[in-house]
Amino acid sequence: MKDVATRAGVSVGTVSRVVNGLPNVDPQLESRVRKAIDELAYRPNAVARTLRLRRSLTLGLVIPDITNPYFAELVGAVESAALDAGYRLIVANSMDSAETEGMHLGALLDYQVDGMILAPTVVTEHMPMPVTIPCVVVDRSLIGDRADVVSSDNRAGGRAAAEHLVQLGHRLFAIITGPPHLSVARDRLAGFVDGLSAAKIRVPEPLMYAGSFDYSSGEEGVAQFIQAGLAPTAILASSDQQAIGALRACIDAGVAVPADVSIVGFDDIPVASLVTPRLTTVTQSISAIGSRAVDLVLKPRGGAHRRRRVVLPVSLTVRESTAKPGTGLPSAGTSRSRRRTRPTKSKEERHAIA
């Protein structure tokens, strides 16, 4: 900046003024400054500016797993909302590690982001929570009232999924849940239970599988259900990834979806409408989540007010993975399953390439 100033024969103050488009600067000088600026290819140092201004025009987003399509979508949504509001977005991925998450949180604070949006991996009670900057939690709910919260109506979604299946005539269900310490997981499960118990249906213990939200949990879940030998005709999954994993496992076990068993997912990630059969699922408006979250961070409640919660409506998208009850999941070692089963460990050859 000093260089620009000397080159244009003005003071740094003046350069600063033209850079920031402030009024009251002589057009003559202004053009000289501009010329100097691009002759020197000058770029203002955002770090110095942040230090001085004490704000960075940057928001931080921390998510547990960028590899999860749901969060990938979320990043996109938050990013575009932030951009619209004139803010930059830094995203930090904690890879499901509480330690990394803490590190990122600290780092974002240290970098003076103006606000933070988080989807914590872990219960964050003991985290160095930034009371100093506005901070909203998405897709989770947090103990205490230190942060605002925005999430989908997971419970209603769960209920709708269950009701849909009940209406189709299903009576024996299997449920795959997410990590029990996550409110999303608990809420979705509560929704399932709501919908089921309204029809006086209870899910037997062996037909509940608690996993992560990942593909693998879907596969593991149906393995357990088959082991249980109760032949449920419908599976309520807590995420589309789980549902897709479950679908995979069903097919591997020779059971047809939805003819033999119905599956419903949750989230409506892009690939949900591409798998075969297309997934019936609960769709959330992820862009709404993004923009509401950014709204809240940018328009912080006055310190006195209670913590705000916004709960966004979801809808049920009925596609092809649900139908009237079929014969249900096979029992382990049953002749039928044996007849129809392809080798569970499907062949896969890996060829190196010279």
Add this chain to the structure above:
Amino acid sequence: MKDVATRAGVSVGTVSRVVNGLPNVDPQLESRVRKAIDELAYRPNAVARTLRLRRSLTLGLVIPDITNPYFAELVGAVESAALDAGYRLIVANSMDSAETEGMHLGALLDYQVDGMILAPTVVTEHMPMPVTIPCVVVDRSLIGDRADVVSSDNRAGGRAAAEHLVQLGHRLFAIITGPPHLSVARDRLAGFVDGLSAAKIRVPEPLMYAGSFDYSSGEEGVAQFIQAGLAPTAILASSDQQAIGALRACIDAGVAVPADVSIVGFDDIPVASLVTPRLTTVTQSISAIGSRAVDLVLKPRGGAHRRRRVVLPVSLTVRESTAKPGTGLPSAGTSRSRRRTRPTKSKEERHAIA
């Protein structure tokens, strides 16, 4: 920091020394300082430190589309490599917009990242390329030698995919390519052509579809191929997303994969081994890409040297979506296709939830 200093009854210099673990500080003072630090919950201001040190211990990663599972994986890979090297990672998502990309690039520079890893959307010749900081391009190749490059051996991968199909007995191919201005897309195509022409096979114009790497391009490609009425028995896709889209379109058109037509993808994203049939695809080692890229940024070539290129080996993973040639894609309006076709616009009902 000043507060800490006064509280501990020392100077800021001393505080700085203990914060940074420098030697030569009296243990007495040190513990007083530490006490003050956590009594005040003091956190050093990274912005100020960056300003002073002129380095941020932060790397920037800019990608075109976080929503693409391939890039999501890449983020994960780069992030963990960066962390291992003691660097933080900021990721910026340009949503396939050249403008946003430029903005992010500038922003990262302005934020004084110590190095940058990019997968540009657009040809970046005219970009404000940061000659000032080390900078490596992944999954692309750039005109000029301003940046090092790391990518998979896309051409070899393409060749292997084509050869695999040829060996299976296929003679009439359809190809779905990516955006022609992207070197990845061109290299993969070149690989396909290599493998095919070794067997004296040419792909007729109407059986080439140029799209994005996205799901939709797969669907659109198949639509065009059916329109063409040439009944190819194999489809070479340039990404798994395309392959999955193509698979979807095939199923909708009543053609069985791999019985009627074979499909091979590229990348081996997680969902590739979950769809039905599991995708035969070219798998790249994304973690290798991440760590090599970080290596290069962190160990910059001396200015004099030529630009470095690292090309990582790929392998062909044969799963279920490829087999001996079948009857091929139907022709538009053919009786067979009409007989087997389900409604192309599959039904999908959306239910709002009260």
Add this chain to the structure above:
DNA sequence: TTGTAAGCGTTATCAG
């Protein structure tokens, strides 16, 4: 309308 200078929170040099 413009220049000067203080200060943002650090680190590093240099005396003590």
Add this chain to the structure above:
DNA sequence: CTGATAACGCTTACAA
């Protein structure tokens, strides 16, 4: 071993 103090690059009173 410790304390002043001068940068780092910018913005903004305040003075001219």
